[in-house]
Amino acid sequence: MxxxxxxxxxxxxxxxxxxxxxxxxxxxxxxxxxxxxxxxxxxxxxxxxxxxxxxxxxxxxxxxxxxxxxxxxxxxGTDTAFVNDFVDMSFWEELAVRLARRDLLEEVGGEAALEEMEPDEAARREDELADRYYAEFERSGLDRLRLVRTQ
Incomplete structure (x- = not known):
């Protein structure tokens, strides 16, 4: 060829x-x-x-x-701009999605309960939670993100 x-x-x-x-x-x-x-x-x-x-x-x-x-x-540095944009967007996306998933699991009572939900309802709720994180990160970045100590 x-x-x-x-x-x-x-x-x-x-x-x-x-x-x-x-x-x-x-x-x-x-x-x-x-x-x-x-x-x-x-x-x-x-x-x-x-x-x-x-x-x-x-x-x-x-x-x-x-x-x-x-x-x-x-x-x-043409390639660097693409890579930097990808890394930056991936970071915020992954952070929001993973935190939303964690919150959803807590909200419904764990993985087994989540599996019992209608898939569309679970996805809708997870998206709502992720949207809250996206909005927060857009407003404040990481400034308000803290680890909470439990004892």
Whole structure:
């Protein structure tokens, strides 16, 4: 198969590969066999950067025999903006959803009671609880979030 790609499209692909690589590698051991096929594909595309006129954005480490994004690429930071937005939004989303789930479980009396609820009703109630947290976090961020000590 042959895919025609413009120089501008290849540049966008570099950003996509950087974001994908960050997500895949962030919390895994680099020797994890699950990431090897992805790493190999990223390497294949990074090896083409010079031919598309983006040799300054990628560097080759002869000792490791691997391509990496260069400091020039990292200074541009296009991928970083996407990653930072994702991390920020994921944090608030996960925090609200997990707190809402906790509150719902307390409200209904535990996991067994929750399983007895109509799924639509449980989802509606969990969404209502999450919406309260979203509103609070939008107003105050983490300023009013505290651990309550129980003894």
């Amino acid at each position: 042959k895919v025609d790609i413009t120089k501008q499209e290849f540049r966008l692909l570099l950003d996509m590969l950087s974001v994908a690589g960050w997500i895949i590698d962030s919390y895994r051991d680099r020797d994890d066999p699950a990431i090897q096929p992805y790493d190999m594909l990223i390497q294949k595309f990074l090896s083409l950067a010079e031919g598309f006129g983006f040799g300054d954005l990628v560097e080759y480490d002869r000792r490791e025999k691997k391509y990496y994004f260069s400091s020039v690429y990292e200074d541009i």
